[in-house]
Amino acid sequence: MKTIFKSTETGLTTVADLVEGSWINVVDPSPEEVASLQEQLGIPADFLTYPLDADERPRTEKEDGTILIILRVPYYQGDDADVPYVTMPLGIILTEQHIVTVCKTQNGTFDELVTRRIKGLSTGKRYRLVLQIFLGVAKRYLAYLRQINQTVEMLEDRLQASMRNRELVQLLKYQKSLTYFTTALKSNELMMERLHRSQMFRIYPDDEELLEDVLTENQQAIEMTNIAGSILSQMMDAFASMISNNLNVVMKFLASFTIILTFPTMVASFYGMNVGLPFQEAPYAFWLILALSGAISLAVAAVFWRRDWF
Secondary structure, eight states, X not given: OEEEEEEETTEEEEESSOOXXXXXXXXXXXXXXXXXXXXXXXXXXXXXXXXXXXXXXXXXXXXXXXXXXXXXXXXXXXXXSSSSEEEEEEEEEEOSXXXXXXXXXXXXXXXXXXXXXXXXXXXXXXXXXXXXXXXHHHHHHHHHHXXXXXXXXXXXXXXXXHOOHHHHHHHHHHHHHHHHHHHHHHHHHHHHHHHHHSSTTOSSHHHHHHHHHHHHHHHHHHHHXXXXXXXXXXXXXXXXXXXXXXXXXXXXXXXXXXXXXXXXXXXXXXXXXXXXXXXXXXXXXXXXXXXXXXXXXHHHHHHHHHTTOO
């Protein structure tokens, strides 16, 4: 799917044909769309297919005056997925007159750019638009991190009440998401620092300041991810220990209760044998045996209670 945007006085609008200074957003392009863009814009075919590889790492390339920037963006798959939050590559291609973005899936990265008025947004200012995309990606990471923290707090409350494995498994899913976020954010940071050291964004002072803001937001996302991951890991270890300790308490109680019930069973077994036994002719033999069994059980229970074995 291909969408062409052009900034006007009223904001960002969709146009039907390629015009100078436009932004072309491509989502999961077909081979025909790749060939068409390659022919119309002179973009190397690899630049259009690299971002479609789910394992592509953040980096930059330049060929025949065309620049390719790949960064990883967050993607929400849903709470029922094995990993609710993952990352995927996003390609930004800069030609002499256009900017092209390529991604495998519609992930909401450009929602803020498309639906809201961003100060200074212009498809003709390609480098500034790239920085605004970077900033939008960093803010999206922060938004998803806040959602993860809220969900983890809710699961923590449920886990304190139930102590079941299901909540621990759900927490493990979000720990995997944080691992994906950490890896992607650090890779993005390295790529952005390389761009910062180059002369690409030093033409205009405003662009350089915007890049500084992008690096700050990305660093904040990295710190939040590290903190959230550390807290989640320690919390999972603590709850796993609590569940194990609760299991030990239950097993200790059952073992103690089994030992207490063993003595009445032993006494009843002895008096169930077909041999001569004490008190077998006594009229109250049953009650005497029952009282003896109860006394032994109470004595053992008292010993266990004093030693805190219950």
